[in-house]
Structures are given as structure tokens and as C-alpha cells.
Amino acid sequence: MLLSTGLDLTQQVLPPRSLFVNHPMGNPFGRPGDGDQQRRILRAVLGLAERVTVPGTIEMWPEPWGEDFDDVIDRTLGAMGPS
Amino acid sequence: MKYVERLAHRYGQQGFPPYQWTINTEAPLTPLRRPLAECRVAMLTSGGVSRCAAPSWDPDARNDFRLDVIDADAPADDFQVHDSYYETDSAVEDINCVFPIERLREFATEGVIGSVAERQWSGFMGRIYKRQHVLEVAAPAFAAELGRDEVDLALLVPA
Numbered sequence: 001m002l003l004s005t006g007l008d009l010t011q012q013v014l015p016p017r018s019l020f021v022n023h024p025m026g027n028p029f030g031r032p033g034d035g036d037q038q039r040r041i042l043r044a045v046l047g048l049a050e051r052v053t054v055p056g057t058i059e060m061w062p063e064p065w066g067e068d069f070d071d072v073i074d075r076t077l078g079a080m081g082p083s
Numbered sequence: 084m085k086y087v088e089r090l091a092h093r094y095g096q097q098g099f100p101p102y103q104w105t106i107n108t109e110a111p112l113t114p115l116r117r118p119l120a121e122c123r124v125a126m127l128t129s130g131g132v133s134r135c136a137a138p139s140w141d142p143d144a145r146n147d148f149r150l151d152v153i154d155a156d157a158p159a160d161d162f163q164v165h166d167s168y169y170e171t172d173s174a175v176e177d178i179n180c181v182f183p184i185e186r187l188r189e190f191a192t193e194g195v196i197g198s199v200a201e202r203q204w205s206g207f208m209g210r211i212y213k214r215q216h217v218l219e220v221a222a223p224a225f226a227a228e229l230g231r232d233e234v235d236l237a238l239l240v241p242a
Contacts, residue, residue, distance in 0.1 A: 002239045008087045014107040015239070025169035025242050026130075032177030035186065042186045046196065049236050050119055055112035076169055077089055 122235035125200035130242030131166025144209030
């Protein structure tokens with residue numbers, strides 16, 4: 001299984017089973033110290049192995065991050081350039 | 084978030100030719116061979132994670148095929164994180180944000196999964212442009228290691 005924070009990238013690569021969490025990169029399992037959130041996400045992604053029967057399925061994690069993180073994306077992409 | 088579009092825009096601004104993305108139109112699917120509660124689980128993080136006693140990752144790594152073994156019982160406060168491609172503050176504060184080793188151990192104790200594979204993994208971090216090497220050498224070698232440990236489920240976590 002794959003835990004993804006980049007939906008369009010995952011749709012291109014198409015792993016067998018993925019869970020997309022709409023979180024900033026660096027927080028796929030959520031916020032530091034929030035063990036309950038980490039457990040919920042880990043349980044969901046492990047559960048893909050039981051649920052998924054169609055190859056390439058991408059499930060959507062339903063809980064929102066709760067705040068805008070567009071500025072984080074911009075900083076991240078700045079570092080990700082090819083040079 | 085539209086990473087593909089925004090990366091293409093940034094690459095173009097820097098004068099680079101269009102990036103050749105990997106686009107797969109189909110995926111394999113290996114059915115689970117036993118209930119999750121009996122499965123041995125391994126995780127791979129590509130988030131520049133290493134044990135404190137191990138060398139740190141090059142945060143700007145390119146084509147680095149180093150692969151670290153992380154012992155299943157590694158304490159959560161015995162990790163370092165070096166990766167310039169994402170904001171590592173959360174992972175530094177709590178490694179479970181990118182590599183939930185404590186949560187996985189809890190699930191094994193509670194019987195949600197069968198066991199935590201003795202060898203967990205950190206690798207494939209940074210910028211890797213050698214797609215063919217990944218497909219033909221590095222990924223099959225990693226899969227073989229999982230096979231040696233009789234892993235039933237592998238969870239891949241890009242940061």
C-alpha cells in the first residue's frame with residue numbers, strides 16, 4: 001500500500017492500493033503528538049489490503065487538515081526543482 | 084494540490100525541458116494471503132529518516148540508492164531526519180508523523196496486525212532520476228529483502 005499526499009502524482013504512478021491524505025508533505029500521518037490521528041490513518045491504509053479488489057484504487061482520507069497549506073507547498077516545490 | 088502542474092511550471096521557469104513523468108495505466112494487485120491480524124508488516128519511508136547512530140541522509144540527495152534497515156524495536160526518540168524536499172519539523176518532533184513505528188507496534192500488540200517485521204526500511208529518498216535502475220534493480224532488490232523476511236504487507240510512505 002501507499003500513503004500519498006500528492007493525488008495527481010499517485011494517479012499517474014497508479015500503485016496497487018493507495019490512501020490519499022490531503023495533508024502537507026511531512027505530515028502524511030498527521031500532526032506531531034496526535035497518536036489517535038496517526039492510528040486512524042495507519043489503520044485505514046492497512047485496511048486497504050482487506051478492502052481493495054480493483055488494482056490502482058485510490059481511497060480518499062475523509063478528515064480535512066483543517067487549515068490552508070498552500071504556502072508550505074510553494075516552499076516545498078521550490079526545493080524540489082531539478083537543479 | 085496539483086503537484087504535477089506546479090512542478091512543470093517551475094521547471095519551465097528555470098529553463099528545463101518538460102519532465103518525463105512516469106504514467107502507468109494499469110496496476111498489479113496481489114490478493115492478501117491471510118487475514119490482516121495474521122500479517123507481518125514492513126514500512127518504507129523515503130523521508131530522509133535514519134537512526135541517530137547511523138549517518139544522516141544528504142538532504143539534497145540525487146540518485147542515492149542507499150537503503151537503511153530500521154530495527155522493529157527502534158525507540159521513537161532515536162531518529163534523525165534530513166530532507167530538503169519537505170518541511171521536516173513535524174517528523175523531527177514526532178517520527179510517527181512520517182514513520183509510525185510506535186503505532187505499528189501498538190497494532191501488533193493489540194492484534195490488529197500479526198507482527199511488525201524485524202526489519203523496517205528507509206530509502207529511495209531525495210531526487211531519483213534513474214527510473215530504469217529503480218524498476219530493474221533497486222525495487223526488485225528491495226522486494227527480495229521483504230521476501231526474505233516473509234513480509235505479507237509493505238506500506239510505502241513518501242514524506
